[in-house]
Amino acid sequence: MKHALVVDNEPRMLDLLSTALQARDYSVSTAPNAGTALHLAARRPMDIVLLDLALPDLDGLEVIRSLRAWSSVPVIVVSGRSGINDRVEALDAGADDYLTKPFAVDELAARLRAILRRPQPLLNPPEPVALGPYVVDLAEHTVTRRPDTPAGPESADRVHLTPTEWRVLRALLRAPGRLVTGQSLLVEVWGDAPRKNAHYLRVYMATLRRKLEADPADPRHLITEPGLGYRFRR
Structure with missing residues (x-):
């Protein structure tokens, strides 16, 4: 059916x-x-x-x-x-x-x-994505350190993300290089109450950078486009 x-x-x-x-x-x-x-x-x-x-x-x-x-x-x-x-x-x-x-x-x-x-294209599971020193596997819901990257004093071999952090990260990684507007990201993550959670989105982005970026203060991959939204840059 x-x-x-x-x-x-x-x-x-x-x-x-x-x-x-x-x-x-x-x-x-x-x-x-x-x-x-x-x-x-x-x-x-x-x-x-x-x-x-x-x-x-x-x-x-x-x-x-x-x-x-x-x-x-x-x-x-x-x-x-x-x-x-x-x-x-x-x-x-x-x-x-x-x-x-x-x-x-x-x-x-x-x-x-x-x-x-019409013939529908076959959708393969998403490929793991390199993000700084880590590999993000959206299909398996895992974030692990790349084998070729030495562990630092504050970094872990495996990173735990909360369900909400996963939803935010997934929305960005599914659109590499593309702008994801703040409004569409809020709706996708939180559903029908985007304005109520606008501040939370900034908080979650900051948390993801602390967990995944080599330098959270100068992120290379999880980019804020002021006044527009966010972008995942490989």
Whole structure:
């Protein structure tokens, strides 16, 4: 059975899409906001995502970009925005198709079938990533010292990270070299309360640097882009 994630802030639309998909033998998860959507997508493999752009906590374009940093799951935008620029931006961000509200359910079903007929790329487990003197294995959730790096007086052969530190680090390492905005990082890590946790993000970044950077005061890998967000630099 195919599994779909439906993301929309309107309860009636969530119900409509869920009912239509379940009638066509999909299992369905629903999310009323970006935070819940990213949380669900990271914890269960999805076959298709139906995504509204007008979400209360983060624009749908940011959700697409966050997904595309680590997933090739097909995304169909289902939105009330009908402008050509909206379509172009969504497709450029990584959406596979764009359907404007209101729409015919039969047309949506046909688009789903067309997308799911395409061969999907096989996703291999993420490769371990070198970060300073350490190797971060996202698949195994381990941080270990590189064999070719001598241990210093304050460094350990194995580093323990808390669950929240893992979520922050994973979001950055999945998008090497790319800017991850503070807002999208907050939503991915904490869900639907990003403003409440804005200070915590700075605290967790400082903690990660103390644990992983050779010189936390002058980080080479976990970079702050003032006023914009953060970036992992190899």
